[in-house]
Each structure stands twice: as C-alpha cells, then as structure tokens.
Amino acid sequence: MTRTEYPWLLPSAMAGPLDPERAGTRGGRRPRRTVRDWVVDLIVFLFAVFIGMLALDASERVGNGELVVMADLLVGIASCCTLWLRRRRPPALAIGLSLVQIVSPAASGAALVALFSLAIHRPFKPVVYVGALALAAATAQAYLRPDPTTPRVVSIVLGALLTLLVIAWGMLVRSRRQLVLALRERAVRAETEAALRAEQAQRLAREAIAREMHDVLAHRLTLLSVHAGALEFRPDAPPPEVARAAGVIRDSAHEALQDLRMIIGVLRAPGDDGERPQPTLVTLDALVAESREAGMEVTLDSGVDDPAAVPATTGRTAYRIAQEGLTNARKHAPGTGTTVLVSGGPGDGITVEVRNEAPRGPVPKVPGSGQGLIGLTERATLAGGRFEHGPTDDGGFTVRAWLPWSA
Structure with missing residues (x-):
C-alpha cells in the first residue's frame, strides 16, 4: 500500500480543499485546476450575478439615478469577477466584498459567496471575525442604502440570517470534508498496518519454520556427513565398520526424509501436526x-x-x-x-x-x-x-x- 494509490492523501491534496494557500506545489507552480473547480466557480459566479441583478433591479425601482445604477452595475461586475480568485485569498476577498456591499447592494451576492468560501477553507476563529464584520456590514447597508419597500428592521434581520446561514453551511461543508479525509487516511493507515502485521507474521513463520527444519534435519544430516567423511578418510576400514557406517547413513537418510515430509505436511495443512508425534x-x-x-x-x-x-x-x-x-x-x-x-x-x-x-x-x-x-x-x-x-x-x-x- 502506497500513498500514490490514494492521491487525495498527498500533502497537496490534503491542503487543497481546506487551505488552498498552503496547498502543495511542484516546481513553484500551483496545482492545475480541475474540471470540477471550473464548474463550481462558474456556478458561484452565476449565483453572484443573479443576486446582483436582483439588487440592481431593486435600485432602479426605488428611483436611484442613472449614475448610481451604473456605479452599482460596475461594482457588481467587478465583485463577481473577483470570485475567480476566491481560493487564493479567502479572508482578504471576504473582508473586501463585505465592505463593498455597504455602499453597493449589487456586491451582496459576491460577498455571500466569498464568506461561504472562507468558511470552507479556514478554521473557526478567522471565520468568526470576518463573519462579525459581514454582520456589521449588512446592518450598515440597511442605513446607507436602504430599500424603501422593506422596513429597516426586517432588512437587518434578513441580512443577519442570510449571513449566518451561509457561514453555517460553509462550516458544515468544511467539517464533512475533514471527516472524509480523516476516514480515508484512517483506512489507508489501517491497511498499511494490516500489511505490516501480515509481513511480520510471515517473517516470524519463516523463522519458526527455518528453526524447526534446522533442529529436525541437522541431527540426521550430521550423522550422514560424519560417517560419509569417515568412509572417505578411511577407505581401508574393515568391512564390518564400513557396513555399520553405511547402515547409519541409510537409516539417517531415511529418518531425515521422513522428518522433511512431516515438515512439508505441516506447511501444506496448517493446524495438522503431521503423522509423526512431536518429540518431548x-x-x-x-x-x-x-x-x-x-x-x-x-x-x-x-x-x-x-x-x-x-x-x-x-x-x-x-x-x-x-x-x-x-x-x-x-x-x-x-x-x-x-x-x-x-x-x-x-x-x-x-x-x-x-x-x-x-x-x-x-x-x-x-x-x-x-x-x-x-x-x-x-x-x-x-x-x-x-x-x-x-x-x-x-x-x-x-x-x-x-x-x-x-x-
């Protein structure tokens, strides 16, 4: 089991969904954007544009001048375009758009998307700080750019609820991603540990088999070697001595063969101790x-x-x-x-x-x-x-x- 089989566990992948600024790079370049990244960015861009269009329509209906409407349009377009950089500087983008939406309601959609992205990519503490700023900005917008068709209190409450909902949703997505990564890493670690345990068990089994074969066969083969050496160094030995040595060699070879068959039988059928009883x-x-x-x-x-x-x-x-x-x-x-x-x-x-x-x-x-x-x-x-x-x-x-x- 290697980490290359699980690319999401590489440092760059683990940092990517949760902290893009600390994502791994190769050769000083950022990782290439995937098709999923482009699709998600396009969706959030269109969402911000839709919210901006609603704000522009409301601005025209309340009788704002052409200059104000044109300024809102330009600011809304610029705000939506900055969302393509939301993975690189989530805190700065969320703070900037929260401040911009105070004077331009057309940037409200982009500000919500930036706040959502911040909640996904950053831990709780900075999200709380920027979220408090976004709540203050929504309240300030109700005073600086009020909607005459909606009571001010209702606008403040709706802005606060929408901001809190976006933050909560983003933090939920972040928690889910972290949980999935933790479970995947735990699964890989468990498989790696299981492979190591299996390898260790195999090594111990091989050592036990080697030790058993040495103990069982060394005794027999030593008899063979000693008596064969005696026959080699004493070719003029009396016939009875030669016959006795040959008998020992024959018996030792037979016993060694039986012991070897016993060991092979144990290896072929685990749990079976073989036909011959173990010595005690x-x-x-x-x-x-x-x-x-x-x-x-x-x-x-x-x-x-x-x-x-x-x-x-x-x-x-x-x-x-x-x-x-x-x-x-x-x-x-x-x-x-x-x-x-x-x-x-x-x-x-x-x-x-x-x-x-x-x-x-x-x-x-x-x-x-x-x-x-x-x-x-x-x-x-x-x-x-x-x-x-x-x-x-x-x-x-x-x-x-x-x-x-x-x-």
Whole structure:
C-alpha cells in the first residue's frame, strides 16, 4: 500500500480543499485546476450575478439615478469577477466584498459567496471575525442604502440570517470534508498496518519454520556427513565398520526424509501436526540410543522423576536443546565422551546440560550454518528461560539451558 494509490492523501491534496494557500506545489507552480473547480466557480459566479441583478433591479425601482445604477452595475461586475480568485485569498476577498456591499447592494451576492468560501477553507476563529464584520456590514447597508419597500428592521434581520446561514453551511461543508479525509487516511493507515502485521507474521513463520527444519534435519544430516567423511578418510576400514557406517547413513537418510515430509505436511495443512508425534522429554532416551548406535559415547543422567509430566512445549524445547548439543558434539569433538544432564521439577524448572570432552586429534571439517546456538537461544528465550554456552577448563564445550516449569 502506497500513498500514490490514494492521491487525495498527498500533502497537496490534503491542503487543497481546506487551505488552498498552503496547498502543495511542484516546481513553484500551483496545482492545475480541475474540471470540477471550473464548474463550481462558474456556478458561484452565476449565483453572484443573479443576486446582483436582483439588487440592481431593486435600485432602479426605488428611483436611484442613472449614475448610481451604473456605479452599482460596475461594482457588481467587478465583485463577481473577483470570485475567480476566491481560493487564493479567502479572508482578504471576504473582508473586501463585505465592505463593498455597504455602499453597493449589487456586491451582496459576491460577498455571500466569498464568506461561504472562507468558511470552507479556514478554521473557526478567522471565520468568526470576518463573519462579525459581514454582520456589521449588512446592518450598515440597511442605513446607507436602504430599500424603501422593506422596513429597516426586517432588512437587518434578513441580512443577519442570510449571513449566518451561509457561514453555517460553509462550516458544515468544511467539517464533512475533514471527516472524509480523516476516514480515508484512517483506512489507508489501517491497511498499511494490516500489511505490516501480515509481513511480520510471515517473517516470524519463516523463522519458526527455518528453526524447526534446522533442529529436525541437522541431527540426521550430521550423522550422514560424519560417517560419509569417515568412509572417505578411511577407505581401508574393515568391512564390518564400513557396513555399520553405511547402515547409519541409510537409516539417517531415511529418518531425515521422513522428518522433511512431516515438515512439508505441516506447511501444506496448517493446524495438522503431521503423522509423526512431536518429540518431548520422554523421547530423550531414544535420541541418546540413536546417538550411541551412531558410534557416540553418550551418558544420560536424568533427574526428572516423571518426564511425561513435563509440559509438552517445555519438553520439546529441552529435547531440541539436547539434540543440538549432541549434534555439535558429534561435529566438533567426534569420538569423545558426551554427557547429557537433565534435572528439575515442578516450580524449579528444567535444566538441560550437554557437555563434551576435548576433541582427540584433528577435527574433520563438517559443513554447517552456524545458526544452531543462535536458534537455541531464541527457543529458550521464547519459552521464558535462559541459555548459555561456552568452552570448559579442560578444552571441552558445554551448552546449558534452564526452562520454566510451573508447579
């Protein structure tokens, strides 16, 4: 959503109907007049001419001399012509025509139009000042250029009522325009905010999907990489070792494919968690057993009495942290001992720690994104917990997380 789709919300358009003097310009030039502007100006010009003609007719009927009638005609024509400039100087035009109508009733129509335009284009305070002047001018006209066929009091009352009606009508039009502009701007703002919220939701969803795919697939693909690297660097390995490595590669590829299908299934059908159950703290034993089958030396020390009682979200986060810790230990310290410690209880929270010993000899290069620890930090933070990691004094590495567990 851009402002160019709503041209009335551009600065020049917003200023135009309400304040022409502050309307936006391009290259020092005023905006071009539209067909609607010409039509409106023509209508108000003809209205002012009509009122002026009525005033001239009344002036002739009351017996004014030709000089007076001719002067009224010229002043009326000049006053009506000035209305074509009413959008540029509404206050000055309204004040000038209000004063002119005191001595020339033929300018009364132009004065009413100028007053109406002022009420549309200016706020309340200047309209009140100029309106008071127009009321005084209408009263003065009843004394300086009275109509013998109408009582003076009636002329004053009619002039005042007509002036107040024009001002009220103009202010009503101004209020309506402001309301329409406010509603349009609010609609554009609401659409923009909705688009931003949708974009943010999509970004968060992409991040969640990327984190889930990393956690699910990194473990399997690391097994593939490590055992494939072992076969590459040890082509003379005994057949049983080669067979075991090939079996791990086959099983890991199969599991990775199943996990990938599960994620794709969730993406295709929102709200469906897939055919395979989500891992929790209960399945941590299976994860450790799988790592042992892959050749890792893993020790599991669990101090949680009933893993099934751990909330599903907390248990899943703890599982992912242990999984990522084992994956990193397999990549960066292959063949060393790794310990997984799990402790805690209701009210105390769950503590998960994965600690591996210092690597023995050179470590083979295993490709990785380097986002695993960042993802674990985000997971623990979203769960309301803490996450820390770093090397140990003996050259090993430790990842540790604390997750809340309400009593």
